[in-house]
Amino acid sequence: MTNPVELIRRKRDGAALTREELSGLVGAYTRGELPDYQMSAFLMACYFRGMTEDEMLAFTDLMLHSGTVLDLSDVPGIKVDKHSTGGVGDKVSLLLAPIVAACGVPVPMISGRGLGHTGGTLDKLETIPGFRTDLSIDDFRRVLRDVGCVLIGQTGEIAPADKKMYALRDVTATVECIPLIAGSIMSKKLAEGIDALVLDIKTGRGAFMEKTDRAIELGSALVSIGERAGKRTVGYVTDMSQPLGTHVGNWLEVVESVECLRSGDRTPDGSADLMELTLLLSGTMIWLGGKAGSVEDGIDRSRGAVRNGAACAKLLDIVRAQGGSVGAIERLDAYPPAAHQLTIAAESDGWLSSIDALELGLSGILLGAGRKAVADRIDPLAGMVLNKKRGDAIKKGDTLVTVHASDRSRLESASTRIRAAFTVTSTKPSPQPLIVATITKEGVRTGLASL
């Protein structure tokens, strides 16, 4: 390998590195031959200088091939996954995975844990007693073949270079760099053995990329990497300025997901945005998976699977296959409630004009529903249930939200912050679109565009 100091200097001065040069750096770092301080300097140079498209593609490919790349060609069907950049109350995977599998498209899903103000699918699933997300690759394959869907965490075999580098970026202020984020996300997704991918890139207060233009930039980078790897990739930029649905917190989000899957055509009012987004993403996956003639047809099929109970039955199959308690899902009321609950009421009449998703996500950490550091334990019962959503008419005294926690002092310290996250005004706010942009290999279109 060229002297790493020379490579860091060239990147620092704005040069583009070749695949061979990047390979030297990534390989040496993964093997433990390049110290953290040199990789940190390189990552910081990338942060300030960015990467060319060729560099980003090479970097992603090197991280992808730093570990096992699953070959699922022995599992029949077009395998499709979804990735979300994360948000507050974003429990879409819990609904979408069984819906898509029930419609005949296999879903091999490798998910993440919550860190910071956003939640993670694994933490939610692990609140189901016995549910295992640490399956071996052989079990991952078996469950996918038997059930049509499997949800696990990143194993040591999947993109180990990313695992090591992401931990370093986290402590060196180098996470917020679009080519590095795109490479990190796509190296893990491409290692899953998928044929196609749907991306949900969040924008707004509760999103990783708050500004819409940055979210679009990230979405375009993700779609470009997916397509260049030969996988059909569709991205939607979606609103995360208020939490999705009504429930925020790990077990609470399982409850809302199951209730939506059981609701047939009668989605609870506050969950309408959750269901609209889930159906769009599942419809797109079913279309990409070759089981629908169009996204609209995929949405109709998704609705049908919810209406006829197939999606809910598929969720029970997944829970059973991954060692979880089916009884806990069948009898949600039997789950022990949080020891402490507190309701927060409106102090004036008017309209609910905003619910600050970031503040609610950060309050979730105070309640014990999220982590400040990777090793923190989470309280499965902590969280909140929104009684009102943006645009609702409000009367003084109406319950805005019920806060749940196992620890009374945590409940009290978070409640002031939660109250301040709700803004009631005298005029009705204008509606905000849920789907902000559609991104395909052809480019970016505003709003929901037909594919």
Ligand code: URA
């Ligand atoms: N999620 C990832 O997996 N990687 C990043 O770099 C950022 C978010």
